[in-house]
Amino acid sequence: MSVLQRLLRSPEGAIGLAILCLLAATAMSAGAFFPRDPLSIVGPALVPPFSDMAFPLGTDRLGRDVLAELVHGSRASLMVGIAAAAVALVVGALVGTLAGFAGGLIDEALMRIVDAFQVVPAFLLALAFVSVAGASLPVVVLAIALGAWTAPARLARAEVLSIRERDYVAAARVIGMRPLEIALREVLPNALAPVLALSSVIVASSVLIEAALSFLGLSDPNIVTWGSMIAEGRNVLRSAPFLSIVPGIALMLTVLGVYLFSEGLGQALAGRKART
Amino acid sequence: MTPLLARISGLSVSYRADRDAAPALDGIDLDIVAGERLAIIGESGSGKSTLALAVAGLLPRSAVVDGRIDWPAYGKAPLPGRDYGFVFQDAGASLNPVLTVGEQIAEVAERHLGVGWFEAFGRARELLERVRIPDPDAALGAYPHQLSGGQRQRVCIAAAICARPKLLIADEPTSALDMVVQAEIVSLLDELVREDGMTLLFITHDIALASGFADRIAVFHKARLVEAGSTFDTLAHPAQPYTASLIANHIDLDTPPLVSAGPA
Amino acid sequence: MNAPLLSAAGISKTYSGASRRVAALDNASIAVMRGETLGLVGPSGSGKSTLARVLLRLIEPDAGTIDFDGADLLAQRGERLRRTRRRIQMVFQDPLAAFNPRATVASALDDPLRIHGMGGREGRQAIAAGLLERVGLDPALASRTIHEISGGQRQRVAIARAIATGPDLIVLDEAVSALDVSVRAKILELLVDLQREREIAYVFVSHDLAVVRAIAHRVAVMDAGRVVEQGSASDVVANPSSPTARALVDAVPRLAARPGNS
Numbered sequence: 001m002s003v004l005q006r007l008l009r010s011p012e013g014a015i016g017l018a019i020l021c022l023l024a025a026t027a028m029s030a031g032a033f034f035p036r037d038p039l040s041i042v043g044p045a046l047v048p049p050f051s052d053m054a055f056p057l058g059t060d061r062l063g064r065d066v067l068a069e070l071v072h073g074s075r076a077s078l079m080v081g082i083a084a085a086a087v088a089l090v091v092g093a094l095v096g097t098l099a100g101f102a103g104g105l106i107d108e109a110l111m112r113i114v115d116a117f118q119v120v121p122a123f124l125l126a127l128a129f130v131s132v133a134g135a136s137l138p139v140v141v142l143a144i145a146l147g148a149w150t151a152p153a154r155l156a157r158a159e160v161l162s163i164r165e166r167d168y169v170a171a172a173r174v175i176g177m178r179p180l181e182i183a184l185r186e187v188l189p190n191a192l193a194p195v196l197a198l199s200s201v202i203v204a205s206s207v208l209i210e211a212a213l214s215f216l217g218l219s220d221p222n223i224v225t226w227g228s229m230i231a232e233g234r235n236v237l238r239s240a241p242f243l244s245i246v247p248g249i250a251l252m253l254t255v256l257g258v259y260l261f262s263e264g265l266g267q268a269l270a271g272r273k274a275r276t
Numbered sequence: 277m278t279p280l281l282a283r284i285s286g287l288s289v290s291y292r293a294d295r296d297a298a299p300a301l302d303g304i305d306l307d308i309v310a311g312e313r314l315a316i317i318g319e320s321g322s323g324k325s326t327l328a329l330a331v332a333g334l335l336p337r338s339a340v341v342d343g344r345i346d347w348p349a350y351g352k353a354p355l356p357g358r359d360y361g362f363v364f365q366d367a368g369a370s371l372n373p374v375l376t377v378g379e380q381i382a383e384v385a386e387r388h389l390g391v392g393w394f395e396a397f398g399r400a401r402e403l404l405e406r407v408r409i410p411d412p413d414a415a416l417g418a419y420p421h422q423l424s425g426g427q428r429q430r431v432c433i434a435a436a437i438c439a440r441p442k443l444l445i446a447d448e449p450t451s452a453l454d455m456v457v458q459a460e461i462v463s464l465l466d467e468l469v470r471e472d473g474m475t476l477l478f479i480t481h482d483i484a485l486a487s488g489f490a491d492r493i494a495v496f497h498k499a500r501l502v503e504a505g506s507t508f509d510t511l512a513h514p515a516q517p518y519t520a521s522l523i524a525n526h527i528d529l530d531t532p533p534l535v536s537a538g539p540a
Numbered sequence: 541m542n543a544p545l546l547s548a549a550g551i552s553k554t555y556s557g558a559s560r561r562v563a564a565l566d567n568a569s570i571a572v573m574r575g576e577t578l579g580l581v582g583p584s585g586s587g588k589s590t591l592a593r594v595l596l597r598l599i600e601p602d603a604g605t606i607d608f609d610g611a612d613l614l615a616q617r618g619e620r621l622r623r624t625r626r627r628i629q630m631v632f633q634d635p636l637a638a639f640n641p642r643a644t645v646a647s648a649l650d651d652p653l654r655i656h657g658m659g660g661r662e663g664r665q666a667i668a669a670g671l672l673e674r675v676g677l678d679p680a681l682a683s684r685t686i687h688e689i690s691g692g693q694r695q696r697v698a699i700a701r702a703i704a705t706g707p708d709l710i711v712l713d714e715a716v717s718a719l720d721v722s723v724r725a726k727i728l729e730l731l732v733d734l735q736r737e738r739e740i741a742y743v744f745v746s747h748d749l750a751v752v753r754a755i756a757h758r759v760a761v762m763d764a765g766r767v768v769e770q771g772s773a774s775d776v777v778a779n780p781s782s783p784t785a786r787a788l789v790d791a792v793p794r795l796a797a798r799p800g801n802s
Contacts, residue, residue, distance in 0.1 A: 462793075484795045507797075511797040521722060523795065528750045529753060529794070535577060
């Protein structure tokens with residue numbers, strides 16, 4: 001049975017995958033359903049949700065369509081979350097593999113750098129980086145990755161340290177494989193499974209950090225994000241709480257979907273391991 | 277005729293996880309006579325370990341079991357620890373790493389002999405001496421990782437015979453050990469079983485090792501019982517070609533060398 | 541008498557733990573002639589596996605010298621060492637652990653050929669098929685993963701990998717200890733055939749003196765990191781002079797009876 005089949009068989013995996021697919025479909029079809037700039041003013045201000053079918057989720061203070069903003073916002077949230085997690089995983093896995101495989105001084109030096117990054121809270125790091133480098137999408141991605149690569153680095157290093165002692169690594173040395181090829185072909189792929197399991201946690205926290213940065217106004221002002229929508233709604237929280245609640249629910253659903261998916265994936269991978 | 281300890285009739289076991297796969301045991305009929313030393317011999321996949329687990333009632337819940345095991349000597353299913361002792365292959369994994377050796381043996385004594393903690397420790401010390409652990413007083417307070425593989429297996433044997441069970445089941449107790457330690461452990465088992473009049477069920481892949489002390493041997497192959505009989509008769513006149521091939525493939529110091537004296 | 545293919549002299553290796561120092565190897569010396577099998581026997585912890593791994597440069601000794609075919613093995617680095625590696629190979633005890641969990645039979649055999657530049661892609665496939673046939677396997681197994689084949693087949697693939705680069709010496713670390721007796725007999729036969737055919741020397745590490753006696757020309761008995769006795773296999777078994785060798789001889793289980801001579 002494939003991993004995908006096993007994933008779909010567990011309720012967590014199936015629900016998580018469904019939520020993520022729905023989100024991805026939403027993000028990709030945003031341009032088709034709402035071709036207009038989501039930041040353009042389309043109607044009266046502060047229309048409550050479900051009162052006017054032209055604006056199913058109502059309008060904000062400036063008369064912008066909340067649904068259009070929400071759909072377009074999913075793009076930014078997902079893209080930033082996934083891109084930041086990908087950068088963090090690639091950098092973390094490479095640094096961890098290198099440290100674990102090289103050992104000695106290189107290991108010491110790399111791990112102290114990891115320590116240095118880990119003592120600063122990830123959000124503060126991102127905040128400082130964005131305020132210095134200016135708010136644009138690539139900067140936000142980098143800023144979030146800056147605080148997220150340390151956990152995969154540590155995990156990859158621990159895995160590599162154990163794999164390094166296995167017979168098949170000794171066998172690769174005996175047949176004359178070069179150290180770099182051993183690290184990348186024999187060690188890294190086998191150390192990756194637990195590191196990948198971490199990816200969902202990183203995606204989820206990246207989405208949240210991105211939202212928090214936008215909430216503080218530290219994101220590209222020309223792009224709608226769920227964080228900036230919540231911030232925008234804050235001004236009229238008493239009279240129109242839905243402006244903050246709607247993107248908040250979207251945010252919660254995304255994080256929930258990612259977590260459920262990772263839970264299901266973890267079970268599916270564990271099932272495969274138990275079988276062999 | 278000596279009394280029967282257990283009668284296995286028509287025993288089949290399959291593991292539910294792979295229903296299409298061949299059963300682990302297929303229609304086994306075998307008697308265990310009280311006081312005998314019975315060796316179960318088989319290669320990997322023969323079902324020998326499944327038989328040990330089935331006799332001990334330790335099969336996983338998911339196993340599908342057919343047939344029956346009767347216990348005329350007990351009148352009911354035997355209780356682990358009290359009615360039979362079990363020695364596993366991996367002594368390291370069957371001991372609790374966070375309890376001292378003394379605590380683990382004394383726990384068995386306390387539970388099955390109904391004695392107090394102090395007395396149980398006394399019994400543990402006495403047993404460690406019996407299984408010939410050097411410096412039993414120090415071993416009482418030692419943790420499993422501080423002992424060698426052979427000593428850990430001695431501790432497991434001590435715990436297994438603690439409650440003076442009638443039956444001792446040993447599942448490949450020496451295959452993780454080197455040959456010198458293996459010989460010591462086997463002679464220890466043999467001696468303990470003789471002294472206490474226990475029945476021994478010894479599971480092994482090594483027909484020569486079993487032949488050194490077993491009264492009877494039962495040869496298993498691919499989930500079936502190939503043949504069973506007295507050790508001497510079975511070795512001298514194997515009724516089945518499989519048994520004959522096991523004997524022929526055995527390598528001991530009488531086997532003609534495969535290479536001539538000098539290098540080619 | 542010719543010079544030995546490999547001679548290791550005065551090899552020492554000490555591991556320092558938190559509380560104590562353990563001498564894994566203590567001034568151990570062995571020599572192997574071309575085309576000869578040297579049995580390395582001893583109880584667990586005697587240092588035989590450590591010595592085997594020192595010969596393969598998997599463990600660096602603290603002291604000692606190794607001469608391999610007239611060159612100083614321990615001085616070799618980088619490319620020079622990699623060229624020598626093609627001539628010294630190894631077979632491990634657990635064939636499942638000795639292959640990358642993702643490996644297929646084909647990729648496991650392709651690696652050494654590719655690394656040492658033996659043939660183009662198609663040439664290597666043909667060589668691999670020939671190797672599989674030589675060790676008694678169907679070349680069609682090449683597409684299987686290592687997980688999908690039996691333990692005996694895996695050890696044959698391991699042997700095929702070891703002979704792929706045409707080595708002069710193969711170190712076999714308990715290579716038949718985990719196998720069923722019928723499989724073991726066939727693997728030993730295969731090893732002996734390959735040795736006759738290609739003049740490969742073996743260092744055969746085992747705790748089982750009976751198996752060592754069956755396959756080795758000479759035996760070195762180890763205990764506590766030292767070589768305590770050396771001699772022809774039949775002499776060591778017939779007249780063990782050290783207590784370690786005596787204990788190993790006594791520990792070999794004997795069949796209580798055999799068909800035909802009861």
